[in-house]
């Protein structure tokens with residue numbers, strides 16, 4: 001019989017993390033830990049300010065690359081608004097929708113209705129079994145019964161299947177659906193081209209104000225991480241760890257999510273290896289994991305054939321050092337090989353071209369028209385915007 005008792009088998013204290021939740025994805029930092037976004041926060045507060053006087057806030061669209069603090073600022077300012085409005089006797093509610101999860105009109109309206117239906121009404125919002133129009137009717141009822149103003153945050157708004165819900169929300173007041181409650185919509189997107197796809201009427205109503213969030217530089221990323229360094233036990237973080245993680249995250253997109261992920265993963269690696277401190281070597285490994293995760297997130301929801309086309313582009317980039325842009329015909333040839341390996345029938349060249357165009361909209365690749373002179377005419381070249389090693393690894397794992 002083994003004489004190992006549970007004291008020896010499990011460690012009862014976390015040697016690395018003190019408050020790991022500070023580094024978790026959904027953690028909403030308090031004001032003191034938000035770095036370098038004072039201007040954006042005041043601009044957003046200014047747009048929502050009328051709500052404090054029970055008037056309609058402006059609708060806002062926030063743009064910027066991934067991890068630039070758009071969701072954070074939207075949630076932070078709305079939360080502050082709820083508290084301050086409460087002091088003024090104005091009831092403000094906030095509904096947050098991740099449109100990547102709730103991409104259909106029905107899912108989105110259901111999420112909004114259940115998010116704000118927290119207490120005080122007899123209206124029920126079932127998960128399914130009622131029509132979209134019934135969800136809307138119930139939503140309008142809840143809004144009028146419970147709130148003076150409601151802010152609806154539509155994160156990754158570009159992932160909505162169509163503009164129908166935007167049309168409904170933007171016209172709810174004037175169409176007489178709402179009698180009392182006023183709505184404000186904060187749309188968030190990391191696709192600067194998103195607006196071009198919007199219906200003109202929706203655009204004029206929803207884009208009353210637009211703010212672009214710039215990427216962070218290494219100093220800002222460093223300050224963001226330092227503001228959360230109490231996530232670790234005292235003395236555990238080696239001095240070079242945060243500067244290195246900041247430099248790595250700044251190199252590509254100035255993405256704070258990646259910076260924080262790198263820090264968390266580095267701590268986890270130290271934990272796994274039973275190390276006493278988080279060393280720089282862990283940061284290097286953590287970066288690889290953060291990059292893979294980020295790309296996995298970027299292609300979440302991509303169809304198998306979109307992935308085959310991306311894999312083809314990654315193979316071409318790896319096989320042709322120094323060249324990074326490839327014509328559709330070459331991508332298609334390699335795509336056909338990938339399909340063969342996957343035992344799948346290839347789609348037509350035209351469909352693959354459409355799939356690549358969609359990936360360009362999602363900023364996974366970039367496309368450029370080239371002129372081949374009078375003999376060739378013009379053609380399109382495709383270039384991966386991600387590290388081909390990461391793309392290949394994630395798509396083949």
Ligand SMILES: Nc1ncnc2c1ncn2[C@@H]1O[C@H](COP(=O)(O)OP(=O)(O)OP(=O)(O)O)[C@@H](O)[C@H]1O
Pocket residue numbers: 024025026027028029033034035036037064065066067068069070071072073188189190224256257260
């Ligand atoms: N200025 C900041 N200060 C402190 N933490 C920040 C700051 N900006 C971003 N973060 C943190 O980085 C992570 C990503 O931020 P956020 O989700 O707001 O980015 P985003 O711009 O909405 O990105 P995406 O478009 O990918 O959703 C979050 O954990 C957030 O708390």
